[in-house]
Amino acid sequence: MPTSYAPRLLTYFGMEQSSPGSTPRLTARQRRFVEEYAVDRNGVQAFFRAFGRNTAAGIPRSYRAAQVSASRLLSNPIIQTEVKAALREQNRRTRMTADRWVRALSRVALLEFDELYEADPVTGMPVPRRWQEVPVTARMALRGVKVTKGRAGGDQGYVEYVPCDRLKALELLGRHFGYLSDLPPLELLLARLPPKTADVIRKEIRESII
Numbered sequence: 382m383p384t385s386y387a388p389r390l391l392t393y394f395g396m397e398q399s400s401p402g403s404t405p406r407l408t409a410r411q412r413r414f415v416e417e418y419a420v421d422r423n424g425v426q427a428f429f430r431a432f433g434r435n436t437a438a439g440i441p442r443s444y445r446a447a448q449v450s451a452s453r454l455l456s457n458p459i460i461q462t463e464v465k466a467a468l469r470e471q472n473r474r475t476r477m478t479a480d481r482w483v484r485a486l487s488r489v490a491l492l493e494f495d496e497l498y499e500a501d502p503v504t505g506m507p508v509p510r511r512w513q514e515v516p517v518t519a520r521m522a523l524r525g526v527k528v529t530k531g532r533a534g535g536d537q538g539y540v541e542y543v544p545c546d547r548l549k550a551l552e553l554l555g556r557h558f559g560y561l562s563d564l565p566p567l568e569l570l571l572a573r574l575p576p577k578t579a580d581v582i583r584k585e586i587r588e589s590i591i
Contacts, residue, residue, distance in 0.1 A: 407463065414454055419467040424451030445576055448568070483557065488522040489550035497542045509540045 407415070410431050417427035425444065428451040435441050454460050472478065496519040498507035512526075527541040571579040 407459065411454065411460060412463075414451075415460060415463045415467055418455075418464055419471055424448070424455055427451065428454070445572075445579075448572060483554065485521070486550045486554050486557075488518050489545045490547055490554055492519055492522040492544055492547065497544075509542060515542070 414427055414431035417430045418424060420427070425447045428447045429442070432442075432450070455464070494507075496516055497510060499510050500506070501508045522544055523542055524545045525543045527543055529539045529541070571582060574582070
């Protein structure tokens, strides 16, 4: 590649070069982006956390602008290498492997209702099992336990087991095993549309689920 093109390419990718012929290095904010991206692998949110919601001039950054900037950063080969290294280190620290990740998602996706509740012998209605009776694998699939205090007059209150998002777990497993590989994320589809059209679709989706 001609040397004259190098500075412009480095500027495009936001890289720094200390001296001619040296290896480009990441800026402080780019390193912060790598760290934030390793947290949740959400490019847009990682960009906001690393670069801020506003520009240096105080102008708010739009979601689309952050999406474009994050995509450009993630297409940078040096940042890709740094992200892979950060994720490897994260896996080493947490001892998280692909098998453990799949097993954790499977607990959520395959959680059986009968593991949490049993039929009341009198009414036949479902009542929560005692905590000691809930299998450990079922406990690991819970987001929390909601306890409603009883009222005066003999009402003992109620316990509700709150499971994690089953549909989301099924979606992640489906994508992992390739069952949903032909369905790209919604934002990737919207990014290909004119901004105004994409905003209209987002608004209609929000209104339809409220």
